[in-house]
Amino acid sequence: LYFPPPSHQSNHDHNRKQSRPIDRSSSEASSSPRPAGMGSRRGRPQQQQYPPPARGGGRGPIPQQQGGGRGTQGFTAAPPQHPRHDAAAGRGRGRAARGDGPSSPAPAAAGPLGRLPPELRQAMEDPSPPPAQPVPVPAQAEAAAATGQAAIPASSKAIRFPLRPGKGSAGTRCLVKANHFIAQLPDKDLHHYHVSITPEVTSRVVNRAVIHELVNLHRAAYLGGRLPAYDGRKSLYTAGPLPFASKEFQITLLDDDDGSGAQRRQRNFKVVIKFAARADLHRLGMFLAGRHAEAPQEALQVLDIVLRELPSARYAPFGRSFFSPDLGRRQPLGDGLESWRGFYQSIRPTQMGLSLNIDMSATAFIEPLPVIDYAAQLLRSDIHSRPLSDAERVKIKKALRGVKVEVTHRGNMRRKYRISGLTTQATRELTFPVDEGGTVKSVVQYFQETYGFAIQHTYLPCLQVGNQQRPNYLPMEVCKIVEGQRYSKRLNQNQIRALLDETCQYPRDRERDITQMVKHNAYQEDPYAKEFGIKISDRLASVDARILPAPRLKYNETGREKDCLPRVGQWNMMNKKMVNGGKVRSWMCVNFARNVPDKLARDFCHQLAQMCQDSGMDFALEPVLPPMSARPDQVERALKARYHEAMNILGPQRRELDLLIGILPDNNGSLYGDLKRVCEIDLGIVSQCCCTKQVFKLNKQIYANIALKINVKVSVP
Secondary structure, rough: OOOOOOOHHHHHHHOOOOOEEEEEEEOOOOOOOOOOOOOOOOOOOOOOOOOOHHHHHHOOOOOOOOOOOOOOOOOOOOOOOOHHHHHHOOOOOOOHHHHOOOOOOOOOOOOHHHOOOHHHHHHOOOOOOOOOOOOOOOOHHHHHHHOOOOOOOHHHOOOOOOOOOOOOOOOOOEEEOOOEEEEOOOOOOOOEEEEEEEEEOOOOHHHHHHHHHHHHHHOOOOOOOOOEEEEEOOEEEEOOOOOOOOOEEEEEEEEEOOOOOOOOOOEEEEEEEEEEEEOOOOHHHHHOOOOOOOHHHHHHHHHHHHHHHHHHHHEEEEEEEEEEEEOOOOOOOOOOOOEEEEEEEEEEEEOOEEEEEEEEEEEEEEEOOOOHHHHHHOOOOOOOOOOOOHHHHHHHHHHOOOOEEEOOOOOOOOOEEEEEEEEEEHHHOOOOEEEOOOOEEHHHHHHHHHHHOOOOOOOOOOEEEEOOOOOOOEEHEEEEEEOOOOOOOOOOOOHHHHHHHHHHHHHHHHHHHHHHHHHHHOHHHHHHHHHHHHEEOOOOOOOOOOOOOOEEEEOOOOOOOOOEEEOOOOOOOOOOOOOOOOOOOOEEEEEEEOOOOOHHHHHHHHHHHHHHHOOOOEOOOEEEEEEEEHHHHHHHHHHHHHHHHHHHHHHOOOOOOOEEEEOOOOOOOOHHHHHHHHHHHOOOOOEEEEEEHHHHHOOHHHHHHHHHHHHHHOOOO
């Protein structure tokens, strides 16, 4: 064995004893391939490459792959330095030893030990600490390190949020019933198929009729006995695979019998059903069990379509709700409208599991009245003995456009038409050609000769059906509105109030109606629910709840009552003052309600100003100008003119108008929006609107509520 002389045991050997990780890939013989840019010493082994030590003995930078260009960084952490060599590492010579040099590794100094075999050299060196284990790094971090970018999570849903520390305990515990019915998740293999119907139609009713006829004809022969669920558009779902991946069918539909005995019209459709995908219910089960972060919307949509299939055939579907006159009494809403009762239905994932959400609903339908009676209700006037004005004709035309009617002058033959317009001429003045020779007949003469029907109301216009090029004329007295047409336009205030009164119920009455609705639907007997293995409970879900104590309200110290505890969610402003009262030194009022006289408007404004002052606001009792009446159709002109009059008074005093009070009719339509737009955008003043019914009541509680609204608007934040 060779032992170096004592003169060689110097700082060189001391530094040589430091333990550092060895890159075995770089310690091969010189005959192995070398990366570009590295020197070669023939006959001598390649020197070991070490990472440069960090300043102060800490870990150095992560070693990079040698060679030219950008190499991939290794993510194996360097082992810690030996404790008794930290000082030596910090005192090393050169920029790399001080930790401020380049990041490329520096070769170790060659000493006598470097000429020994690896086995002897390892036996003679001081024992070194075990090598560090690789630090696990996500794949995203490796990819980011390779491109020099910061690592980011794969998805925001992969982030784990901390668990809640506990659940609330305040209040009185109780048990409440929710309008949810527990549903059992089906254990079926759901398949999704794409449906193409040619010629394409936009009506879901027609599409459903086509698929219904297809199922009736080919369920046993071509559908494998399966009962599919159809969404009315492009998607069809089955509880298992169909015997084909793609197939074409020819379907013929017959029009409804109109009672005339004539041959019904046939319509031919080509239906192509093609496999699209499989609906994954396993992910839905994982989500309900809390092991998946995102609810699978496709699986929920499939279950929703299955449970909507039978109600869509029984009732009138609109959105997620179903309506029928058989589900409750009809309630007149006025102007030829009535409300139908119905129910809302939706499948929902909850903490209890899968549940079916059922709630009562109501919406407006057009009353199935004779057209003349409907027009009389709409105009609120008797039109059986007088002609219509131009304004009345336009109003009826707007209301009836797109409405479906059926004729009543042909006995049992009730053919249906859709109204496209209203004639400008009276029925007695209308004529049309009856043949190519140019023979012209009047509508009155045609109905008398063809149907033996004598038109009575010849002074009224005719309904126009068909297209504009070849219009057909139907007298109003021979037409009746078809039942089941939902009114989709905006309701007036009286109709909204009547609809809300119809739907407002006590909890016990609502529970009774919902339970009866579930029993009426009989989900356990639903053939589609049975086909897909869905089971719905008939009992309302019970949920733990807590009744929280009402918060104590604090008022201004100058009032007689400094705080208040609301009872059943109610309190008033009597003997109380606002904590931070606003300031209104200049204000005015504009009255747009024709049925509110000027004296009543002045009294209302005075009482409101007094209530604002009593509630703690710095509110002037007298307006800048007395209340002025204006026409609702001239809101912009009236507001701007009145504003300039007020500013002629306030301008020389260097004051601004703080508030405008507007008195509006109960059925204000677009007046409210126009007033807000002019005040807030054009004039830049705060406004407060009041309805006519509030003015007539002269109730202190109403004044207090309006004062609270005004204070929020004029107070400085």
